[in-house]
Amino acid sequence: MSVVRLPSDSTPFAARRKRLIEQLDGRTAWIPAGAPVSRNYPAAQYPYRASSHFLYLTGAAVPGGALLFRGGRATLYVDPPADDDALWHGETPGLDAMAEATGLRVRPMKELDLSSDVLTVAAPDRSTRENQVARLGREPGDETDALLLDAMVALRAVHDDHAIAGLREAAKATVAAHRAGMAATRPGATEHAIKTAMVAAMSELGMGTAYRPIVSIAGEVLHNETYDHTAAAGDLLLADVGAEAPGGWAGDVTRTWPVSGSFTELQARIYTIVLESQRRAIAMCTPGTRYRDIHLEAGLALAEGLVELGLMKGEPNAIVDSDAHALFFPHGVGHLIGLDVHDMEDLGDRAGYAPGRERSTRFGLGYLRLDRDLEPGMAVTIEPGFYTVPAILDGGRFRELRERFVDEAMLTKVRAEVRGIRIEDDVLITEGAPDVLTEDAPKSIADVEAAVGA
Amino acid sequence: MSVVRLPSDSTPFAARRKRLIEQLDGRTAWIPAGAPVSRNYPAAQYPYRASSHFLYLTGAAVPGGALLFRGGRATLYVDPPADDDALWHGETPGLDAMAEATGLRVRPMKELDLSSDVLTVAAPDRSTRENQVARLGREPGDETDALLLDAMVALRAVHDDHAIAGLREAAKATVAAHRAGMAATRPGATEHAIKTAMVAAMSELGMGTAYRPIVSIAGEVLHNETYDHTAAAGDLLLADVGAEAPGGWAGDVTRTWPVSGSFTELQARIYTIVLESQRRAIAMCTPGTRYRDIHLEAGLALAEGLVELGLMKGEPNAIVDSDAHALFFPHGVGHLIGLDVHDMEDLGDRAGYAPGRERSTRFGLGYLRLDRDLEPGMAVTIEPGFYTVPAILDGGRFRELRERFVDEAMLTKVRAEVRGIRIEDDVLITEGAPDVLTEDAPKSIADVEAAVGA
Numbered sequence: 001m002s003v004v005r006l007p008s009d010s011t012p013f014a015a016r017r018k019r020l021i022e023q024l025d026g027r028t029a030w031i032p033a034g035a036p037v038s039r040n041y042p043a044a045q046y047p048y049r050a051s052s053h054f055l056y057l058t059g060a061a062v063p064g065g066a067l068l069f070r071g072g073r074a075t076l077y078v079d080p081p082a083d084d085d086a087l088w089h090g091e092t093p094g095l096d097a098m099a100e101a102t103g104l105r106v107r108p109m110k111e112l113d114l115s116s117d118v119l120t121v122a123a124p125d126r127s128t129r130e131n132q133v134a135r136l137g138r139e140p141g142d143e144t145d146a147l148l149l150d151a152m153v154a155l156r157a158v159h160d161d162h163a164i165a166g167l168r169e170a171a172k173a174t175v176a177a178h179r180a181g182m183a184a185t186r187p188g189a190t191e192h193a194i195k196t197a198m199v200a201a202m203s204e205l206g207m208g209t210a211y212r213p214i215v216s217i218a219g220e221v222l223h224n225e226t227y228d229h230t231a232a233a234g235d236l237l238l239a240d241v242g243a244e245a246p247g248g249w250a251g252d253v254t255r256t257w258p259v260s261g262s263f264t265e266l267q268a269r270i271y272t273i274v275l276e277s278q279r280r281a282i283a284m285c286t287p288g289t290r291y292r293d294i295h296l297e298a299g300l301a302l303a304e305g306l307v308e309l310g311l312m313k314g315e316p317n318a319i320v321d322s323d324a325h326a327l328f329f330p331h332g333v334g335h336l337i338g339l340d341v342h343d344m345e346d347l348g349d350r351a352g353y354a355p356g357r358e359r360s361t362r363f364g365l366g367y368l369r370l371d372r373d374l375e376p377g378m379a380v381t382i383e384p385g386f387y388t389v390p391a392i393l394d395g396g397r398f399r400e401l402r403e404r405f406v407d408e409a410m411l412t413k414v415r416a417e418v419r420g421i422r423i424e425d426d427v428l429i430t431e432g433a434p435d436v437l438t439e440d441a442p443k444s445i446a447d448v449e450a451a452v453g454a
Numbered sequence: 455m456s457v458v459r460l461p462s463d464s465t466p467f468a469a470r471r472k473r474l475i476e477q478l479d480g481r482t483a484w485i486p487a488g489a490p491v492s493r494n495y496p497a498a499q500y501p502y503r504a505s506s507h508f509l510y511l512t513g514a515a516v517p518g519g520a521l522l523f524r525g526g527r528a529t530l531y532v533d534p535p536a537d538d539d540a541l542w543h544g545e546t547p548g549l550d551a552m553a554e555a556t557g558l559r560v561r562p563m564k565e566l567d568l569s570s571d572v573l574t575v576a577a578p579d580r581s582t583r584e585n586q587v588a589r590l591g592r593e594p595g596d597e598t599d600a601l602l603l604d605a606m607v608a609l610r611a612v613h614d615d616h617a618i619a620g621l622r623e624a625a626k627a628t629v630a631a632h633r634a635g636m637a638a639t640r641p642g643a644t645e646h647a648i649k650t651a652m653v654a655a656m657s658e659l660g661m662g663t664a665y666r667p668i669v670s671i672a673g674e675v676l677h678n679e680t681y682d683h684t685a686a687a688g689d690l691l692l693a694d695v696g697a698e699a700p701g702g703w704a705g706d707v708t709r710t711w712p713v714s715g716s717f718t719e720l721q722a723r724i725y726t727i728v729l730e731s732q733r734r735a736i737a738m739c740t741p742g743t744r745y746r747d748i749h750l751e752a753g754l755a756l757a758e759g760l761v762e763l764g765l766m767k768g769e770p771n772a773i774v775d776s777d778a779h780a781l782f783f784p785h786g787v788g789h790l791i792g793l794d795v796h797d798m799e800d801l802g803d804r805a806g807y808a809p810g811r812e813r814s815t816r817f818g819l820g821y822l823r824l825d826r827d828l829e830p831g832m833a834v835t836i837e838p839g840f841y842t843v844p845a846i847l848d849g850g851r852f853r854e855l856r857e858r859f860v861d862e863a864m865l866t867k868v869r870a871e872v873r874g875i876r877i878e879d880d881v882l883i884t885e886g887a888p889d890v891l892t893e894d895a896p897k898s899i900a901d902v903e904a905a906v907g908a
Contacts, residue, residue, distance in 0.1 A: 003680055037500070038579070039500070040503055044794065087845050089677055089679075126581055197654075206644070211498055345495040392541065
């Protein structure tokens with residue numbers, strides 16, 4: 001068994017379980033913790049991460065564990081420690097200690113009885129999912145499980161105080177990482193070294209990463225996960241890095257800064273356009289607003305700025321209606337954030353899209369991960385960007401859009417100076433003004449330039 | 455598709471493939487690269503690590519790829535990039551570029567034909583193994599595959615020049631990590647902060663970790679992977695940390711240092727005993743020596759030292775024959791090291807144990823991962839240790855050994871000052887003297903004390 005982690009206070013988790021039980025309508029539900037996963041051989045495992053659903057309901061990481069709701073009561077089933085566990089992994093808590101810490105009834109795994117009709121949610125790892133298939137005789141997390149899945153979405157989409165505290169904790173370390181990354185940047189620094197400084201800043205606060213960091217001068221590669229370049233004066237460095245708090249809560253921030261410590265005039269103009277797009281999008285993060293409208297507003301703001309700059313031609317609303325803004329902003333403006341950085345993306349679009357709403361196939365909307373009406377307690381990212389992506393600009397698919405809406409002379413100038421700019425914050429929806437959890441990460445041109453170490 | 459990595463020079467890999475083909479006796483063999491593995495939801499993956507067998511034969515990391523040997527020729531089968539791969543992951547090399555870099559024939563995965571009798575080795579990830587079961591109608595890597603598995607062991611157990619260069623590269627970063635860890639240590643430092651400094655030192659050299667680091671004042675927990683303690687004066691910090699070179703080669707070093715910068719007298723005496731045990735074990739790392747004899751020699755050296763210290767009673771040889779040294783040194787003295795830190799442990803004891811040798815069930819031998827006669831080109835770790843493990847010393851199982859061989863008064867003193875000491879280096883077997891790849895990591899009492907930052 002890998003390391004067991006138990007909560008210091010079971011109160012918030014007991015409250016969540018109570019709310020889930022209310023929604024289960026007497027049905028039995030099995031929430032697996034998930035099992036450790038091998039890297040190159042069985043004993044060499046990736047760091048264990050419990051299923052977010054399990055974490056949400058227990059605050060515990062219990063490799064191979066199972067939380068069962070039956071008859072209004074929750075029980076945690078665990079594998080008893082192997083004979084030599086104490087030698088290799090130290091003393092592991094016994095069943096009584098686990099019960100004390102979690103507020104749960106705790107029983108050995110062999111007593112887990114799934115003979116009745118059981119709802120479940122798929123575990124993150126394939127081994128546990130195979131076990132789910134074997135025990136239930138069907139795929140876990142299919143439509144049979146809709147009652148449970150919808151209940152989890154309802155609970156997790158609107159954050160309670162404990163969740164918000166976790167998000168704030170992650171946000172704090174995420175901000176520290178970005179400050180450290182800026183400070184470590186100078187011409188000649190490698191992407192590796194800058195990433196290292198960012199990861200170290202989070203590690204010093206006892207946190208790892210919520211997702212694989214993007215730290216790159218090739219900002220146009222949206223999910224770039226290599227760190228091989230050396231940064232040079234004139235380059236922009238794009239860092240999309242977020243911490244994971246010990247309880248599992250994610251931070252997700254992107255900043256883009258000039259390696260030399262000074263934006264060029266053109267870089268500054270485009271940075272300002274993205275910043276204004278983000279400002280307008282964040283201002284719309286209020287209860288009742290449909291998230292897709294925020295995405296479209298961010299696109300419109302970008303289009304207005306790019307027309308003013310002379311990079312795009314035409315009327316901004318027409319640009320957005322034609323998806324032409326997506327030539328430079330080809331992704332969604334954000335997503336839910338919680339225990340997963342793309343919260344509950346394991347459930348497909350069930351969490352991100354409100355009932356009756358479906359993902360569009362349009363170029364300007366197809367990558368949008370969220371289309372709900374916002375409510376107080378929801379947390380979302382707002383992350384517009386501007387990129388010059390060869391696969392988009394030079395591909396045949398969008399030639400017509402480019403001819404109609406892009407000024408070629410200006411595009412040549414822009415491509416010479418800007419590969420990718422993204423500005424991303426984590427925003428908590430409140431009854432009042434949006435609460436930007438990550439606002440302490442330098443963002444204005446003056447603040448960013450001052451924070452760069454060069 | 456995740457990021458594809460290709461070798462800068464295919465020559466060493468072509469030579470290895472040629473040698474494997476010679477041993478395959480005309481049989482067809484399928485070496486899967488392995489697939490990326492999810493962490494909390496499908497798109498959130500752990501960093502991809504290709505199968506070591508695949509890495510060994512190609513120098514490439516091609517998620518989902520398959521290397522096929524048939525009729526004396528090797529072909530790499532790959533999934534063509536998805537439509538939007540270039541947007542998210544940047545331009546991925548095409549089939550021609552892959553062929554150029556790897557020296558292999560490269561074909562789309564859909565052409566992979568496994569209709570004939572195929573040998574295979576199990577992939578590290580469950581998804582690929584399921585695919586192997588589906589395509590072959592049996593478990594991969596079973597006795598049917600013995601010819602291939604034995605051929606891989608024969609190749610990989612004796613390192614060629616390219617492999618040795620990789621091990622040296624990993625060793626260099628591993629040494630840097632230990633120096634950084636020592637420098638970052640002072641009373642009040644957290645295990646987290648020390649680990650962070652070590653990981654950062656490797657990252658600055660462009661390397662990650664070969665395994666999950668152990669950085670702990672609770673050195674008696676052999677595979678401790680938490681970092682929650684704060685180090686205090688009087689504590690010993692045990693760090694078992696190794697780098698993974700970009701090509702996949704592992705380093706594996708343990709050092710133990712005093713948090714205050716000075717060993718206590720008793721700590722220094724026991725440290726010296728472990729160091730002498732390691733010295734004698736390393737001296738035996740010459741061609742023709744049976745590795746189990748090295749393990750027993752390390753145990754004997756430890757027993758001699760502990761008798762002299764007054765912690766153990768009796769004749770050192772009798773102590774080892776009774777497994778009583780394992781009360782304080784309950785693991786093996788080392789293992790093969792290569793592309794896996796426990797090299798080829800995915801094959802069970804097939805790599806570690808020579809044909810005809812089996813793992814003993816004895817307390818003093820059961821955790822020994824290696825029992826081969828050493829040959830030039832093999833690389834092993836030598837890592838004796840001394841621990842006061844409550845689960846061993848206070849458990850009922852070994853009461854008799856303790857009564858017979860341990861001095862209780864001295865044990866009380868030792869337990870107050872020493873929880874765990876391990877000293878580990880990576881050793882290359884040569885025709886001449888053993889080549890300690892990691893000898894630059896401070897090890898003598900004077901060097902260690904001078905390197906600690908406190």
